[in-house]
Structures are given as structure tokens and as C-alpha cells.
Amino acid sequence: MLDLKFIRSNPDKIREMLSNRKNDLDLSVFESIDRERREMLSRMESLRFQRNKVSDDIAAMKKSGQDASSVIAEMKKVSSEIKEIETVLSGIQEKLDGIIMTIPNMPHESVPVGSDEKDNPVIRTWGEIKEKGFEPIPHWEIGERLGILDFARASKLAGARFALYMGAGSRLERAIINFMLDTHVRVHGYTEVLPPFMVNSACMTGTGQLPKFKEDLFKIEGWDHYLIPTAEVPVTNIHREEILKEEDLPIHYVAYTPCFRSEAGSYGKDTRGLIRQHQFNKVELVKFSRPEDSWDELERLTADAEDILKRLELPYRVVTLCTGDLGFSASKTYDIEVWLPGQNLYREISSCSNFTDFQARRAEIRFKRKGAAGTELVHTLNGSGLAVGRTLVAILENYQQKDGSVIVPEALVPYMGGTKAISSRDS
RNA sequence: GGAGAGAUGGCCGAGUUGGCUGAAGGCGCUCGCCUGCUAAGCGAGUGUAGGGGGUAAACCUCUACCUCGGGUUCGAAUCCCGAUCUCUCCGCCA
Numbered sequence: 001m002l003d004l005k006f007i008r009s010n011p012d013k014i015r016e017m018l019s020n021r022k023n024d025l026d027l028s029v030f031e032s033i034d035r036e037r038r039e040m041l042s043r044m045e046s047l048r049f050q051r052n053k054v055s056d057d058i059a060a061m062k063k064s065g066q067d068a069s070s071v072i073a074e075m076k077k078v079s080s081e082i083k084e085i086e087t088v089l090s091g092i093q094e095k096l097d098g099i100i101m102t103i104p105n106m107p108h109e110s111v112p113v114g115s116d117e118k119d120n121p122v123i124r125t126w127g128e129i130k131e132k133g134f135e136p137i138p139h140w141e142i143g144e145r146l147g148i149l150d151f152a153r154a155s156k157l158a159g160a161r162f163a164l165y166m167g168a169g170s171r172l173e174r175a176i177i178n179f180m181l182d183t184h185v186r187v188h189g190y191t192e193v194l195p196p197f198m199v200n201s202a203c204m205t206g207t208g209q210l211p212k213f214k215e216d217l218f219k220i221e222g223w224d225h226y227l228i229p230t231a232e233v234p235v236t237n238i239h240r241e242e243i244l245k246e247e248d249l250p251i252h253y254v255a256y257t258p259c260f261r262s263e264a265g266s267y268g269k270d271t272r273g274l275i276r277q278h279q280f281n282k283v284e285l286v287k288f289s290r291p292e293d294s295w296d297e298l299e300r301l302t303a304d305a306e307d308i309l310k311r312l313e314l315p316y317r318v319v320t321l322c323t324g325d326l327g328f329s330a331s332k333t334y335d336i337e338v339w340l341p342g343q344n345l346y347r348e349i350s351s352c353s354n355f356t357d358f359q360a361r362r363a364e365i366r367f368k369r370k371g372a373a374g375t376e377l378v379h380t381l382n383g384s385g386l387a388v389g390r391t392l393v394a395i396l397e398n399y400q401q402k403d404g405s406v407i408v409p410e411a412l413v414p415y416m417g418g419t420k421a422i423s424s425r426d427s
Numbered sequence: 428g429g430a431g432a433g434a435u436g437g438c439c440g441a442g443u444u445g446g447c448u449g450a451a452g453g454c455g456c457u458c459g460c461c462u463g464c465u466a467a468g469c470g471a472g473u474g475u476a477g478g479g480g481g482u483a484a485a486c487c488u489c490u491a492c493c494u495c496g497g498g499u500u501c502g503a504a505u506c507c508c509g510a511u512c513u514c515u516c517c518g519c520c521a
Contacts, residue, residue: 055502059446075501
């Protein structure tokens with residue numbers, strides 16, 4: 001959510017932003033409703049002023065034994081008028097909120113203008129793509145041949161877009177989770193948290209999933225709860241409606257959670273393998289910072305995510321999302337894309353964003369500067385560190401051998417109980 | 428699931444015969460004074476949001492907010508109804 005005053009006083013900037021984002025929202029609707037709301041508001045407030053004043057007079061008259069019945073009768077009319085305006089006003093307010101909630105964040109000035117992912121510039125690449133000397137195969141074939149991924153039985157259990165990991169596959173997923181958590185906690189200095197995997201609608205509104213992206217979420221029937229689509233939601237909302245102290249900042253959290261997404265609208269896309277699932281594991285990094293620090297924090301957050309791929313020796317590249325591809329709440333996003341030889345392409349494995357004060361305003365996450373009056377909104381950031389299932393995909397495809405086995409990356413061997421290679425479900 | 432208690436400012440905690448209470452008191456915090464340092468002490472200040480005025484500052488003024496949403500009333504933190512959350516006891520259960 002953007003600042004109401006900012007929207008009001010910078011309509012040209014908003015319009016430019018909307019067109020850069022390929023968003024067809026009509027701002028003039030906002031402008032007319034906003035004007036209407038302010039007119040009603042000042043009318044109501046002056047009536048309330050009158051009512052408060054006369055109520056005091058009535059109290060004084062009663063105290064001194066005077067008859068106040070004629071004034072009371074008059075105030076009765078004023079009161080009912082106030083009530084009428086209140087009703088109208090709350091309708092207007094609701095409409096206005098509805099519009100404000102659908103205006104996306106302002107992209108940072110460094111974000112390139114573009115229409116879709118084809119316009120995302122690659123800003124760096126890391127690692128060497130080696131010739132294997134044989135034709136690499138996609139991870140779903142590797143996994144099924146080794147008996148560590150079973151998509152047929154998964155669909156018996158839950159349908160399409162679910163996976164069943166078996167034996168060494170299951171252990172590898174768990175090893176990746178632990179390796180990522182340990183690295184972020186011990187090396188990068190994050191605080192580990194384990195949040196609820198379902199949250200109420202206030203949290204979903206706070207981080208921007210609601211009201212605009214309802215169809216992407218799984219809702220619990222009969223409850224005000226949703227399965228989380230990312231740990232960003234519960235972890236960012238940890239400090240919802242709080243006033244933090246300046247010396248508490250920055251706050252760095254890392255959380256492992258499963259993520260649940262309906263993937264509405266992605267029918268026919270990535271139907272094979274682990275890439276696009278209704279349930280997947282993710283280790284997420286979340287930061288709260290002072291406004292002046294958030295751009296540095298974004299660079300470091302991205303570097304922390306990249307470090308996992310470096311330690312696993314997986315080739316990757318980093319792209320900056322252009323305005324047309326940028327997410328609703330984000331001001332700037334780096335996508336980290338890992339190399340998948342089995343499919344001969346780069347695939348998103350992490351998305352690192354600075355949301356500036358956009359989420360903080362919705363979620364009312366503020367801080368108080370030492371010695372200064374008043375409060376300010378914090379900046380929130382987050383990024384995958386990394387998507388666990390896709391990391392497993394990258395390991396299978398990059399470390400596959402000619403004989404069908406898969407070498408375990410050195411950094412993961414201790415997490416696999418010493419296992420150096422996977423040649424069957426039980427290896 | 429059954430029975431009860433409660434939700435007030437950054438925190439603790441008054442206020443329940445409705446009206447000068449945005450809210451006593453304390454803690455914390457900020458600024459100043461004092462003390463050789465520390466501790467203690469003294470004085471002043473200290474909520475949020477939204478309007479309007481003023482040069483964008485200081486400042487002035489209005490409105491709202493005592494969990495949330497309704498209701499009663501000229502007027503509600505205070506009365507009534509509903510919701511949510513917390514706590515205690517009983518039952519049940521991992």
C-alpha cells in the first residue's frame with residue numbers, strides 16, 4: 001500500500017508507474033472517490049464538533065438546574081444526520097480502500113523499464129557449465145530411475161503437482177533444508193524461526209496476498225485461515241502492528257516452511273517433475289531495516305542466497321526484474337536462476353525483493369528513532385534462500401553421472417550421514 | 428466440548444451511580460540541573476491517525492481512537508448485544 005498523500009499529490013508518477021508495470025488501473029476513479037470522501041469527512045467533523053460542544057452545554061445546564069429539553073431535541077436531529085453521513089462515508093471509505101489496496105508499489109529508479117521476462121537484464125553469472133560427455137536427462141527421469149521420486153503414487157495420494165520422495169531422495173531434501181538453515185544461521189547471522197504454516201487473513205492482507213491474489217491461496221474451509229504460500233507471510237507478520245526500537249534494526253530471520261500454492265492459471269505449464277508443485281519446501285530470508293539501509297540489505301540478502309549455490313557448486317545467474325515483470329508489492333527484485341542441464345535452461349530458484357515501506361504500511365510495522373519524536377515505517381525485504389525442491393532438481397541434473405547415479409555435493413555429505421553418491425533409493 | 432474471569436497509552440495499572448478523562452498514579456524514555464565517576468536526587472516533557480490554518484519548520488485548531496463491530500443516549504472507556512483473543516477450572520486428546 002502506498003501513502004495516500006503520496007498518491008494524491010503525485011498522480012503523474014503513479015500513472016507512469018502503472019503504465020511501466022503494464023497495469024491498466026484507472027486512477028481517475030481513485031481521484032473522484034478521494035475528493036468525495038474528503039468533502040463528506042469535513043462535513044461530518046464539523047457536525048461532530050457542534051454535537052460535542054452542545055453536549056457540554058447540556059451538561060452545564062443540567063448541573064445548574066436549567067431546562068435543556070429544547071436543545072436536546074435539536075441535537076437529536078444533528079445526531080441522526082451524523083449517523084446518515086457515517087453510513088455513506090463508510091461505504092466510500094471501503095471503495096477507496098479497495099482501490100488503494102490494488103495500487104502496486106513504486107519501482108526503484110534502478111529498475112529497468114520493460115514489458116516481460118525477456119526484458120530482464122542479466123547482471124552476473126557464476127560457475128562453469130561443463131560438458132558432461134553424455135546426454136543429460138531431466139530430474140524426473142533421474143529420480144524415477146533411482147526410485148527416489150515417485151510421481152505416479154503421489155498423484156494417487158493427492159493428484160497432479162504433488163511429489164512423493166522416497167529413501168535417499170527424502171533424505172536429500174531434508175539435508176538441503178538443514179544445510180541452508182545452518183549456513184544462514186551460523187555463517188550469515190540470521191535468527192532461525194519456525195512459524196505456523198497457516199495464518200489468518202490479516203496476515204495475508206499485511207504482506208499483500210489479499211485481497212488481490214486470493215485465487216492463488218488454499219483456504220481452510222470454515223476458518224479464517226489460509227495455508228501459507230511462502231514463509232514471507234508469517235515471518236513478516238511477526239512484527240505486525242508493532243513499534244520497534246531503532247537499535248533492534250536490522251532484524252534478520254530465516255525460516256524453513258512448506259509452501260502451498262493453488263497455481264491457478266498455470267495449467268499445462270511445468271507439468272512434469274518437481275518444478276511447479278502445490279506443496280513445496282522453502283527456506284526463506286526475511287529482513288526488517290531502516291529505510292536508509294534497505295538497498296544495501298537487498299544486495300546482502302541476494303549475496304546470502306547466492307552463497308548457498310556457490311557452496312553447492314551449482315552454476316547460476318542473477319537477473320533484475322524489469323517493471324513489467326516486477327511483483328505487486330516489490331520495489332526491486334533480483335531473481336537467481338540456477339542452471340538445469342537436463343532441461344538446458346536457467347530456472348528461477350530464488351527471488352529477492354525490497355518492499356520498501358509498502359508491506360510495512362499495510363501491516364503497520366514501525367520503528368522509533370533514538371531521540372526523535374514520532375514513528376517511521378520500517379522497510380521489509382525477503383528472498384528465498386533457497387527453494388528446496390528446485391535445489392534438489394538442480395543437484396540431480398548437475399551432478400548426474402553417465403551410469404545414472406548422482407554424486408552428493410561435498411557440502412551436503414555431512415548432512416547425508418556420509419553418503420557420497422546416490423545410486424538407488426537406499427544408497 | 429462445559430463453567431467462569433478479563434482485554435485501557437511503549438509497559439504496569441486507576442477509572443464501571445454515563446458528561447472538563449486522551450485518560451490519575453507508577454515504570455520506561457527524552458531534555459535540563461545537580462554530583463569527582465557510578466548510583467541516587469531534582470525540574471520539564473513524552474500516544475497514534477486523519478482534516479483545516481500557518482511559509483514546506485515551530486506552532487494553532489478540529490475529528491477519531493480505552494480489543495473489534497453494532498446498539499441505547501443530546502452525550503459512552505463507562506450501559507446493552509455480538510465477535511475475537513487471553514487466563515482459570517472440569518472433560519477429552521496428541
